[in-house]
Amino acid sequence: MRVHGIPTRTIQPLADGSAVEIIDQTRLPHRYEIKRLASWQEAAEAISVMRVRGAPLIGATAAYGLALACQADTNDTALHAAAAGLIETRPTAVNLRWALERMLSRLLPLAPGQRREAAWHEAAAICEEDVAQNQAIGRHGLEIIRAIHQRKGGAVNLMTHCNAGWLATVDWGTALAPVYAAFEAGIALDVWVSETRPRNQGAALTAWELEQHGVPHTVIADNAAGHLMQKGEVDLIIVGADRVAANGDVANKIGTYLKALAARDNGVPFYVAAPGPSIDFRLASGAGIPIEQRAAREVTHIAGRDVEGELAEVQLTPDASPALNPAFDVTPARLVTGLITERGVCAASTAGLRGLYPEEGANFIPLPTSPINGGGV
Numbered sequence: 001m002r003v004h005g006i007p008t009r010t011i012q013p014l015a016d017g018s019a020v021e022i023i024d025q026t027r028l029p030h031r032y033e034i035k036r037l038a039s040w041q042e043a044a045e046a047i048s049v050m051r052v053r054g055a056p057l058i059g060a061t062a063a064y065g066l067a068l069a070c071q072a073d074t075n076d077t078a079l080h081a082a083a084a085g086l087i088e089t090r091p092t093a094v095n096l097r098w099a100l101e102r103m104l105s106r107l108l109p110l111a112p113g114q115r116r117e118a119a120w121h122e123a124a125a126i127c128e129e130d131v132a133q134n135q136a137i138g139r140h141g142l143e144i145i146r147a148i149h150q151r152k153g154g155a156v157n158l159m160t161h162c163n164a165g166w167l168a169t170v171d172w173g174t175a176l177a178p179v180y181a182a183f184e185a186g187i188a189l190d191v192w193v194s195e196t197r198p199r200n201q202g203a204a205l206t207a208w209e210l211e212q213h214g215v216p217h218t219v220i221a222d223n224a225a226g227h228l229m230q231k232g233e234v235d236l237i238i239v240g241a242d243r244v245a246a247n248g249d250v251a252n253k254i255g256t257y258l259k260a261l262a263a264r265d266n267g268v269p270f271y272v273a274a275p276g277p278s279i280d281f282r283l284a285s286g287a288g289i290p291i292e293q294r295a296a297r298e299v300t301h302i303a304g305r306d307v308e309g310e311l312a313e314v315q316l317t318p319d320a321s322p323a324l325n326p327a328f329d330v331t332p333a334r335l336v337t338g339l340i341t342e343r344g345v346c347a348a349s350t351a352g353l354r355g356l357y358p359e360e361g362a363n364f365i366p367l368p369t370s371p372i373n374g375g376g377v
């Protein structure tokens with residue numbers, strides 16, 4: 001993806017192994033700032049406060065977090081401590097656990113002296129695979145958009161929620177990969193970007209990256225989505241996923257479920273774009289997905305740029321009003337038209353997922369232990 005016209009990735013290691021560079025997403029869209037993470041603790045902080053966010057980028061950052069841990073200490077105890085600290089940062093995106101388990105499985109069998117180089121190599125491989133998976137999702141999703149375009153004969157009005165774009169991954173995005181692919185293919189489209197309260201990832205991040213890429217888009221209040229569907233202004237919805245259960249239930253940013261309900265009522269196709277590492281084959285249904293509860297302050301306050309151009313935060317609610325902030329919800333598989341994966345489009349069901357990922361068959365039952373902390377996570 002391009003930022004100010006320059007091809008850029010969301011996370012990059014420094015050549016000397018001293019740090020990784022990220023875009024500080026808490027500063028967007030008003031400031032574009034690169035931040036260096038020089039320890040696993042800094043990587044954990046960046047994930048916790050959402051300097052980096054989005055399921056695949058959380059996984060990639062955690063992988064580099066273990067590489068940074070290896071810079072300091074390569075023994076088993078240090079690696080387990082770093083993995084335990086990183087896994088605590090955000091509970092819903094399964095990519096975090098997936099990346100940490102993959103790193104530990106690769107590193108622990110090696111002699112400590114071999115681990116440093118292997119860790120950087122494995123984290124980079126995770127990033128390269130993410131890019132390739134997202135490009136494949138883009139190709140598969142493009143065919144869905146193309147079919148709608150051919151049937152309709154005009155610009156495709158696509159809606160998305162939160163940010164499942166370039167900024168949520170290493171490159172290209174998941175839900176937005178088909179958008180970029182369609183745009184590059186010359187298909188006329190317009191993207192409805194729902195603001196995504198309380199953190200406004202749609203208004204701040206999706207709008208910013210679409211604007212950087214020149215893709216036509218319009219930001220709407222979350223509450224406008226159902227109205228637009230009723231008026232026939234939405235041809236399809238594509239969202240991302242933080243975790244897809246083995247039966248096709250989908251956890252994604254809070255508010256996704258309401259969009260899926262409105263889509264069903266109005267006959268609007270509702271697709272979920274998710275790469276393999278976002279699928280939790282060990283989890284039977286969405287009922288078991290841990291839903292992150294974030295600080296009430298994200299609801300009671302809102303951040304933006306003031307008239308002087310400074311970044312500022314203001315309070316929305318009365319001083320004494322309590323607030324609740326569940327960060328994700330679960331959309332039942334029955335409301336999902338299809339899952340767009342790197343291996344193709346499938347039904348949101350156990351059969352659909354088994355068809356695309358036959359090698360995961362053995363994982364469809366819960367595993368007794370995880371290498372992180374030596375116990376289940």
Ligand SMILES: CSC[C@@H](O)[C@@H](O)C(=O)COP(=O)(O)O
Pocket residue numbers: 053054055056093161162163164165168169173174175201239240241242252253327
């Ligand atoms: C490709 S990212 C898919 C999801 O991670 C995305 O839709 C989302 O919900 C992100 O939530 P966030 O809380 O911003 O990390």
